[in-house]
Amino acid sequence: MALRLRPFLHLLLDLIEEDYPEQLQNIITEAKGITCLQMLDKDTAIIRISDKTIRVTATARKSEVNLRIYLSRDCLFRILEGKQTLEGALNSGDLEVFGEPPVLLSFYKVWERVLSLARTSPRFYFLTYQLR
């Protein structure tokens, strides 16, 4: 059975904290203040990046959320496996992102950093594939 989104994010944070603590600090520095509503198919998670920590929760007040990302598992793996570009996913509506431009740019940096780490970490790869 595929892993649900929130348990996945908790495991991912544990992994980054254990294997890449410096990178975790960089992510926090780059993206502090972002409260992201992440949807993966029908799973939802709130990712809160505060001054010192990243927390994954189930709910947030609507006014707190400054970034929304809607994505399907199919689309996620099409992107990860290079079968669809990010641009293609955005144009086709398979990936929808809403937020102010500075917030989007900050979070893109986080995503780039996390993906870059993922490429050197087999733990990260195998964890991600538990989502499918």
Place this chain on the structure above:
Amino acid sequence: MLSSRIEDVRWVDSFDLPSIFDPRIRLYKEWHDFVFFDRTQNVFGLLNFAVHGNPYDAKRGYGAALAFLVKPDGGVHTALELIPLSDLTVSPYNPDFLSGRVSVSYLANGSFNIRGKIDDVTLDLNLPVEAPPVTMSQIAADILSRNRATMGMLDAANDMAQVWDKWVELPMLGVTGSLGIGSSNITIDTTTGYQDHEGGRFDWGSVSGWDTGVLLADPSHAGEPRKVSFLFYRYGPSGSSQYGGIILRTPYGHEKYFASTFTSVTDSGEFTGPRGYIPGVTRVLYPDYHPLISETITFSAFDGSDSIDIVFTPKAVCTIVVAGLSQAETTFNEMYCSAALNATVDGQKYHGTIPCWFESVRPRRRRPI
């Protein structure tokens, strides 16, 4: 000239697993590359089976199986699967790479069996070994025995010996069986298979790259030699030094070596054909990444009355970006080329347009960490 026998494949081509106490164990990496071209079906294949990282630590080591295929219509198909170490068996006693999804087995009859799936690529291939293995040290000894040693030759050999624990090739393999890509199935039957096996304990940041490849020649075709291979290895503090050469093996078993000191390499144009990128996240991380590939690459070399000219025209390219433990990344441009050969060795002329595997490896700029 070479002392190896086909019977030596089992140990020469086995995995050089490091000691569990090795301080560089995290940097361990080793792989099989199988290459073939079926002229009847017009299908090219590169299959890579690798182990990366600490092979005794399931958290930080992993296996990988990769396929780069060029289909009869010229389209590129790539597939990559990572394999948890808990599902992978390799050993220092044989070349086997065994996992639940895909396996490479070296059989008692002296052939490899590749069976299983890499993503949507289905493999059921038998590859009998048709010629003895050749090791890096054998190539170096043979070249030194017949050519005057130069500083470039010795520096490159020294650099390679420091980086690589293993660099072995099986110059001739038959390849028969079936290859499935999605729902289509292709029957493969060719004598122009090749394998190499490399391994070492190094970070990608310490490697300046190389250009290597093989013309998948068929001596039963008029004018074609038994084999042409080349290796130009980059070394030195800035990676700007280079040494290597081209080896032509005649149908009669004689080998002619053209050193890089007598070789000129020129290129022109820009390749615009089909490309694949592996891993897929390369396209997310670097949306505009488009490594420059020349439209043609020409090698010209001479030695006395012997000469060789090869014009490589890439037909399909697969770019593989591998990440090191540090910020370094290295780009492997795996190319399926058409190689126009014109050579004269021992008064005999060789010519033809021959399918070729060309691997060009270079450092990529540092990744964003």
